Amino acid sequence: MIHCEGLVKIYKAADLEVFALQGLDLHVEDGELMAIIGNSGSGKSTLLNMLGGLDRPTAGTLTVDGRNMLKMSEKDLVRYKRESVGFVWQNNARNLIPYLTAMQNVELPILLKGRRRRERAIQLLEAVGLKERMHNRLHQLSGGEQQRVAIAIALANHPKLLLADEPTGSLDSRMSDQILDLFRELNRNMGITVVIVTHDPLLAKKVDRVVAIRDGKISSEMLRKRSYSEELAELEQGGVTGDGADEETHVEYAILDKAGRLQVPADYLKAIGIKNTNKVKVELVEGTIVLTPPEEAS
Template sequence: MTPAVRCDGVVQIYKTKEIEVVALRDIDLVIEEGESVAFLGPSGAGKSTLLWLLAGLLRPSAGRLWLGDTEIGKLGPRALDRLRAADIGVVLQNPARNLIPYATAVQNVTFAQRAVRRRARRPAGDLLDRVGLTPVRDKPAGRLSGGEQQRLAVAVALANRPRLLLADEPTSQLDAATGQAVIELIRDLGETSVVVTHDARVSEATGRTVTIRDGRIGAEGRGGEDFVVVGREGAVQLPPEYHELLPPGSMARVEPLPDGVVLRRAEP
């Protein structure tokens, strides 16, 4: 079966007149259909950049990226617009950017459904009820609170039954109970989803975590276990809790074992 998402050696470089900043380095990633993944890592690690690449809002500087059988980097602007309208739901970190401020909450949801057939649309009223916005369904989005706008942005992103849901910190402005309801909505509706988060509740609700540090995938979590990820050149990012044992710049011996390798600190 074709994966929902595949990244092959993706690199992203931000350029200015004076400097170049490498935001992502050699990202290899496969996400299967129906899988729910949380991107973790410190601020500035490259999580949101990877999310924007998956959404087609940026083009990779190098490498290739697929949504199903479609290579996103080869699409022109109109084809990208059609893909995002029909197949990708996006919740940006600033929820107001997802919304039409002068349109009501229910109008924002129905407007997002224009690009898909009627049978593919989720009932707007049901979505608003799931995120607790029925009492303000006829209120302009620009007059909603920050938390209400965040919930509305999630409903808008899910309105057209997207093949892929991408959400950048979707619970950052929500209290614990409301945040849990949004998490359950994203999980229960069953689409492939990728969430950038610092919220432990969100990462625990997903079946898989991907930790990004310094623009590289350094670790993954599956089934309650954490694993380091070996990069293209054999590089391994040690988790921060091991830096005291092997500080940056220290030397280590690599000793092969039948089922892997062991690193042992070596004195020069």
């Protein structure tokens, strides 16, 4: 579904150039449910905007569902944003029109396509659990219910890719959990590819793959040891005690680029005494690569 190679994005302001992405490589399979995490300024939202056609890369390769995002015309880009990709934002003001009902909000993008909007809108609101609330106006809905309406809108025109930018950022933990469960259900039932940018640690328990971005590159990936459905089944059968909060559910891997470079987590470097230097001693000891601080001058 998504193929990024050597992706670069440079923003220019006056005489200043800011590298938001610095040669990022990423591959996402069709039908995958994954999360992208990273600190503010790491480049994760920039990547999401380019996947959605809201921004263009400066250099590199970016294809989404077979489309070359660097060479698409403005007309094709508009069609792509309208038909192939759905967006869910943290700020409901970007998703919803406040004076319309839930039903009318979902009908609007379908109307732009000239399709039978009422039947599709009802189907989507049922899918996100709002069958009994479809005629309510937004001020009559909770924050979580409004976000469910936003997800229904994003799915209105049968997109193949759903992009969510901090979709649980303004919700409490209980409602965040429900929204993440909904993403899993939609991914499983509809086969839609879902990419979520988030700071929410709950995602690590619900998503099979988590990609971390640091300084405009993929620094690591966390892969689930067992499928989430298997863990739920074991929990329901009483095979797991408690909520499993302390259990390690994922294995983390550092990512090597084509030149063999990797980003070592800052906490690891600090733990072995690497500070105030950009040098590290690398040795091969009995088949294991060992990093140590540079030797002090005698």
